[in-house]
Amino acid sequence: MATITEREAKAITSAVLGAAMAPEVIVSVRHRQTGNLRFAQTQPTTEGSVETVEVSVSATIQGRSATVTGNQTDKASLAALMVEAEELAALSPVNPEHQPPVGKGAYLEVAGHDPATAKLDAAQRAAIAGRAIAAAARADVELAGYLEHREQSFAVATSAGAFAYHPSTAAALTVTARTRDQTGSGWAGAESHRGKAIDGGALTELAAEKAELSAAPQALAPGKQVVILEPQAVAELLEFLVDALDARAADEGRSWFSRPDGGARLGEELFHTSINLRSNPADKQHPSAPFTADGQAHKIVDWIRDGVLSSLTRSRFWADKTGTAAVPPPSSILLEGADLDLLELVGAVDRGVLVTRFWYNRTLDPRTILATGLTRDGTFLVERGKITAAVKNFRYNDSPVNMLQNVLALGRPQRVYTRGGRVMVVPPMVVKDFNFSSTSDAV
Amino acid sequence: MRPMSTSRRGFLRTTGAVAGAGVCWPLVARADPPGSRQRAPVKAPASGDLQLLAGSPLLADEALAARALAAATRAGASYADARLVAWQRERIAVSDDHIRGVQRSSEYGLGIRVIAGGAWGFAATPRLDPRSVEDAAKRAVAAAKINAGLRREPVELAPLAAIVGSWVSPHTIDPWTITPQDKAELLIRASQAALAVAGVDHSAAGVETQREEKLLLSSEGARIHQLLVRIRPSLTATAVDRRRGQFASRDHEIAPMLAGWEHLEDAKLVDDAPQIGEDAVRKLHAAPVEPGERTVILDPSNLWLTIHESIGHPTELDRALGLEANYAGTSFIDPRQTGALELGNEMINFVADRTQPGGLATCAWDDDGVGTERWKLVENGVLVDWQTTRDQAHWIRAKTGDKAGHACSYADSYASVPFQRMPNVSLQPGPEGYTREDLINATEDGILITGRGSWSIDQQRYNFQFSGQFFWEIKNGRLARPLRDVAYQANTVEFWRSCDMLGGVGSYRLGGSFSDGKGEPSQSNAVSHGCPPGRFKVNVVSTAGKPSKGAK
Numbered sequence: 001m002a003t004i005t006e007r008e009a010k011a012i013t014s015a016v017l018g019a020a021m022a023p024e025v026i027v028s029v030r031h032r033q034t035g036n037l038r039f040a041q042t043q044p045t046t047e048g049s050v051e052t053v054e055v056s057v058s059a060t061i062q063g064r065s066a067t068v069t070g071n072q073t074d075k076a077s078l079a080a081l082m083v084e085a086e087e088l089a090a091l092s093p094v095n096p097e098h099q100p101p102v103g104k105g106a107y108l109e110v111a112g113h114d115p116a117t118a119k120l121d122a123a124q125r126a127a128i129a130g131r132a133i134a135a136a137a138r139a140d141v142e143l144a145g146y147l148e149h150r151e152q153s154f155a156v157a158t159s160a161g162a163f164a165y166h167p168s169t170a171a172a173l174t175v176t177a178r179t180r181d182q183t184g185s186g187w188a189g190a191e192s193h194r195g196k197a198i199d200g201g202a203l204t205e206l207a208a209e210k211a212e213l214s215a216a217p218q219a220l221a222p223g224k225q226v227v228i229l230e231p232q233a234v235a236e237l238l239e240f241l242v243d244a245l246d247a248r249a250a251d252e253g254r255s256w257f258s259r260p261d262g263g264a265r266l267g268e269e270l271f272h273t274s275i276n277l278r279s280n281p282a283d284k285q286h287p288s289a290p291f292t293a294d295g296q297a298h299k300i301v302d303w304i305r306d307g308v309l310s311s312l313t314r315s316r317f318w319a320d321k322t323g324t325a326a327v328p329p330p331s332s333i334l335l336e337g338a339d340l341d342l343l344e345l346v347g348a349v350d351r352g353v354l355v356t357r358f359w360y361n362r363t364l365d366p367r368t369i370l371a372t373g374l375t376r377d378g379t380f381l382v383e384r385g386k387i388t389a390a391v392k393n394f395r396y397n398d399s400p401v402n403m404l405q406n407v408l409a410l411g412r413p414q415r416v417y418t419r420g421g422r423v424m425v426v427p428p429m430v431v432k433d434f435n436f437s438s439t440s441d442a443v
Numbered sequence: 444m445r446p447m448s449t450s451r452r453g454f455l456r457t458t459g460a461v462a463g464a465g466v467c468w469p470l471v472a473r474a475d476p477p478g479s480r481q482r483a484p485v486k487a488p489a490s491g492d493l494q495l496l497a498g499s500p501l502l503a504d505e506a507l508a509a510r511a512l513a514a515a516t517r518a519g520a521s522y523a524d525a526r527l528v529a530w531q532r533e534r535i536a537v538s539d540d541h542i543r544g545v546q547r548s549s550e551y552g553l554g555i556r557v558i559a560g561g562a563w564g565f566a567a568t569p570r571l572d573p574r575s576v577e578d579a580a581k582r583a584v585a586a587a588k589i590n591a592g593l594r595r596e597p598v599e600l601a602p603l604a605a606i607v608g609s610w611v612s613p614h615t616i617d618p619w620t621i622t623p624q625d626k627a628e629l630l631i632r633a634s635q636a637a638l639a640v641a642g643v644d645h646s647a648a649g650v651e652t653q654r655e656e657k658l659l660l661s662s663e664g665a666r667i668h669q670l671l672v673r674i675r676p677s678l679t680a681t682a683v684d685r686r687r688g689q690f691a692s693r694d695h696e697i698a699p700m701l702a703g704w705e706h707l708e709d710a711k712l713v714d715d716a717p718q719i720g721e722d723a724v725r726k727l728h729a730a731p732v733e734p735g736e737r738t739v740i741l742d743p744s745n746l747w748l749t750i751h752e753s754i755g756h757p758t759e760l761d762r763a764l765g766l767e768a769n770y771a772g773t774s775f776i777d778p779r780q781t782g783a784l785e786l787g788n789e790m791i792n793f794v795a796d797r798t799q800p801g802g803l804a805t806c807a808w809d810d811d812g813v814g815t816e817r818w819k820l821v822e823n824g825v826l827v828d829w830q831t832t833r834d835q836a837h838w839i840r841a842k843t844g845d846k847a848g849h850a851c852s853y854a855d856s857y858a859s860v861p862f863q864r865m866p867n868v869s870l871q872p873g874p875e876g877y878t879r880e881d882l883i884n885a886t887e888d889g890i891l892i893t894g895r896g897s898w899s900i901d902q903q904r905y906n907f908q909f910s911g912q913f914f915w916e917i918k919n920g921r922l923a924r925p926l927r928d929v930a931y932q933a934n935t936v937e938f939w940r941s942c943d944m945l946g947g948v949g950s951y952r953l954g955g956s957f958s959d960g961k962g963e964p965s966q967s968n969a970v971s972h973g974c975p976p977g978r979f980k981v982n983v984v985s986t987a988g989k990p991s992k993g994a995k
Contacts, residue, residue: 037590038963040766044590048565048964049582050858056548066623069548071569084547091624093542093631122586130593144768146963176769185768253685254645260688359772360899364910364930367689368988372908372930374901376772395899395906395932399988419965437984438932440906442775 001051002118003031003153006165012073013157016057019079022086024060025159026101028293029053029073032152033118037125040144042136044129049122056293059085060101063094097317101158102295110166112287117169117195118151124195125149132175132200139208141186145175148420149195154289162295168287171195174417176377177207178443179215184390185443186210187356187377189232189417193287210356210378217390219439220381226352226408227434228345228382233375234335234403235416235424236358240371241400242333242422245303247312251322256369256401257312269308271404277304279330286415288332288423296328303330304404330422337410337427345411345430347385352430354380354387358396369399374440393443394436406432488798488805488815491611496668501527501658504553507576508660511555514580516662519588520557520564522600523580524661526810527553527571528857535623536649537630539638543647545623552857555580559587561597567858601836601847603813605664610807612671613800614703618652621704626650630678633712637680640720642727644690645681650674650707651699651957653969657810665812673803673969675699675957676707678716680723691927693723694912696744696894698954698971700801722913729925732914737983738889739931740882740976743946745892745911746870747954747972753935754786754793755868755972757904758820759851759961760829760839771961772902775935776826781842784826787939792871793821795830797850802867803955803969809850810861818849820868824939832863855966862962867955869973876947879976884920885944890929890983891915891922895954897930897986908932910986928987931979938979946975 004012009029016027030053037047055078056069066088070081125147136143149171157163174189188207190198229237250257250264257265281290281298290298302310311327319326346354356378364370374395381389411428418424508525515523529551536543552569553576564587566579591597630648637646653673660666678695695715700706741749756762757774765773776784797815799805808814811833820828828843836848853864883891894912901907914926933941955971 034964036964038769039593040768041595041764043594044562045766046563046565046860046862047586047590048567048858048860049579049586050565050567051569052552052567052858053569066545066547069546069550071550071552088545088547088623091622092545093624093627095542095544097541097543122582122589125586126589126593133593142765142768144765146769148964174769178765178768178773182773187769252645253683253688254681254690258688260685262685359902362897362899364897364986365928365988370986370988372897372899372986374899374906376902393901395901395908397908397984397986438906438908438982440901440903441934442772442901442903442905 009155019082022059026058034150036148057085059089099316103160108282108290112168120149128200132204135204141177156295177211184211184215214390220391222436231414232357247314248318271307273307276336332423335426337413340411397437398435491613511576514577518584522558527658531654560591562591609668616704618704636716637720642724643720644683680720682723682727691727729927732929742893743952775903787824789823795866797866802971809852811852813850864968872975873945889917931981941980944978950975
């Protein structure tokens with residue numbers, strides 16, 4: 001059940017490029033073998049062993065471009081895909097922002113493939129889920145969860161000579177424990193490129209403890225509060241800011257990063273001086289993709305350095321137009337922290353609210369990156385350094401900008417669960433004046 | 444329940460003379476699909492041209508699907524179904540006066556689902572050869588048997604007579620017969636028309652089309668072949684005030700539909716574009732909203748999403764029973780309250796309907812092979828039924844008499860497991876026949892909200908906050924001035940109980956989404972919601988963030 005090797009990937013991309021009449025072609029191949037197991041009501045519900053393939057071909061003829069994606073890899077299908085891309089491109093209007101494909105370049109060495117994780121199967125899924133279910137039974141909570149592992153081969157080639165291949169693995173488990181009377185709910189999750197980092201028993205014990213602690217919550221008045229945001233909550237809010245790091249939107253006046261008199265706010269101290277936000281695809285513990293689907297390299301980037309905005313993402317068109325370097329949206333985000341446990345942060349707070357995670361987060365106002373959402377699965381009152389009560393969930397209306405400006409303390413960074421999306425490693429944070437706008441009865 | 448019109452121009456064309464008569468439900472089926480639909484309480488939805496299925500490439504692989512079923516049965520499956528699913532998607536996007544992207548994708552493969560030892564198993568492969576499909580079948584059975592050891596009770600499927608049938612969603616123009624150039628030219632004309640408005644700095648337009656074809660075979664003898672065509676147009680204008688560092692965007696409120704290219708032609712995007720541009724500029728210079736307890740009139744273009752989130756999701760039976768607790772969440776409704784819980788006042792009636800013409804979740808049979816239907820969820824404010832599938836019917840049968848489930852099973856790919864997904868859930872119009880203008884004229888002080896803005900709701904669906912596209916202050920029964928940064932926050936039950944006016948049949952419209960997310964791994968479902976405009980009491984909040992000048 002292995003995914004394609006570099007040689008097999010190259011055979012596919014070469015078959016496509018070899019069939020091309022168009023002068024400019026980009027081809028990418030993504031081959032996945034995924035295993036998953038869902039459980040709820042403390043028993044397995046559905047599961048799957050799924051193979052997927054994506055071959056994506058972009059063709060450009062005299063500034064006219066089109067992208068076609070298929071999932072069949074026989075020679076005839078690949079040639080047909082190339083022809084369809086060319087036919088569509090010829091029919092398409094000229095794109096004045098078209099950029100020629102990237103040429104041969106250097107990519108970071110990333111070790112993201114763990115052979116043991118690639119070999120996980122239904123029996124091992126059941127074993128991990130079985131430990132979670134047994135822990136839930138011991139704690140007398142109702143458990144729901146999701147376990148997924150996958151192996152992936154990803155390759156890109158261009159008519160300008162670029163070729164890149166990246167094999168990787170990923171595994172993740174999330175669990176939600178609910179008290180029998182349905183008044184308490186706790187969540188825990190883990191994600192890694194190594195399956196052995198996933199401990200179903202330990203995660204379930206943490207979720208069960210949170211469920212019990214969160215039972216029968218009291219309503220606390222909304223308003224501005226000191227909050228201790230666990231890494232999962234930090235990441236969920238931070239993501240809005242990462243997605244807003246776009247130079248063109250800033251230059252065109254459509255972003256929080258726009259300078260009122262035009263241009264972007266690069267070089268300005270926009271955040272607390274303790275904030276350092278970086279990307280590093282080659283991070284040993286938390287590897288991520290070293291290139292994009294069009295063959296651009298993901299590099300080590302400092303986005304925010306000591307609170308100063310130092311980089312923005314920039315499309316190749318915008319980089320060309322403004323005479324600057326192109327920077328693709330990152331495959332990993334690392335927010336630096338300090339060597340402190342979550343409970344050490346809690347211990348330093350006189351009065352505040354501890355937030356496990358957020359839910360249904362949506363942008364409200366792109367001008368200020370204002371977002372809304374709700375706390376979920378473990379929201380607690382902290383008094384004099386101790387968790388003293390469960391509190392009802394809150395809706396927040398606040399911005400990650402404020403989070404990065406109003407930070408009081410940072411803890412130890414931790415990989416968070418992103419459903420297989422961008423790798424995010426962020427610390428728990430203590431933040432002042434966080435705006436809770438209303439409460440919710442949801443458990 | 445009285446018949447109603449969906450009032451969408453695109454839909455009217457799609458269904459021809461029947462819709463032209465102004466009565467779209469119950470529908471006189473033009474071409475009943477062959478095959479039986481025993482026990483289905485309504486006739487099948489009208490089919491499009493079944494000849495479109497005659498030359499289907501899926502037919503060439505039907506023997507492989509049968510082979511997978513046989514392999515699963517040999518390996519010990521007590522039930523198996525095999526789905527051959529082919530997707531085609533196309534997206535054309537333009538910005539300002541030029542093309543931004545032309546994308547097409549296709550996906551084809553086989554998913555085999557089994558019950559063995561009383562547990563579900565599933566495997567999927569894009570490789571359509573005898574060995575690959577048999578391997579998939581064996582993997583699914585082996586995994587089911589392993590997981591059975593962790594189950595407390597076996598999966599139970601409601602008895603069902605095997606159905607043989609075919610269905611094609613009605614459409615008059617296959618979107619794949621229109622070249623990308625013609626599509627782009629129309630979109631560019633619309634985008635340019637918005638951009639031509641003084642004060643508009645950017646505009647964008649797009650169209651996304653879907654063609655979903657599936658052939659379902661089951662070990663019980665079902666054979667169901669269906670083709671669904673959906674289309675989603677969009678148009679946006681953005682106005683920027685650099686001096687104040689402000690900008691505002693305005694989206695067209697057009698709904699996606701189960702329809703062909705005719706929906707876009709009827710939409711008159713180019714004609715509407717100057718208005719969209721002018722609205723963006725007006726929104727930029729609109730007055731800030733005064734937060735507090737307010738009366739709001741919610742246009743169908745806004746209210747459909749509130750229905751989706753506050754009524755659609757909490758009446759999914761699997762959520763209420765904890766099956767989605769780890770991701771989408773549970774429900775504030777306990778199934779034991781069925782027949783008793785007052786979700787709204789007596790004006791409030793919700794109907795679920797997978798036969799509704801133009802509805803994105805409409806089809807003839809679900810992915811379990813159960814015939815689709817129309818049924819009541821909330822009657823005179825009281826919860827009376829749920830969204831269910833064949834393996835859920837026994838959980839609620841004693842309360843609702845559910846026999847084989849309400850045909851809500853759907854999988855979004857060959858590679859996805861079918862599970863309970865939302866049908867079209869719609870609010871029924873009021874009997875007084877009010878228009879939107881009647882509601883406005885009857886309102887001393889309020890806000891009219893149209894279009895879809897930001898939305899967020901908790902995991903049990905109590906507390907929600909929705910914004911919109913455009914906001915008008917209402918004073919003394921008249922639209923007084925545009926407002927900006929408006930959102931309304933409420934508790935679901937309080938919200939539906941606060942409704943004191945509903946529009947009539949003539950004001951009923953469909954809204955919808957291509958991408959309702961649920962399940963793990965997350966699957967996407969297309970679904971529509973119909974409603975008239977309604978008047979409610981809510982907590983209005985301002986979504987304007989304070990302009991920030993950086994740290995300290």
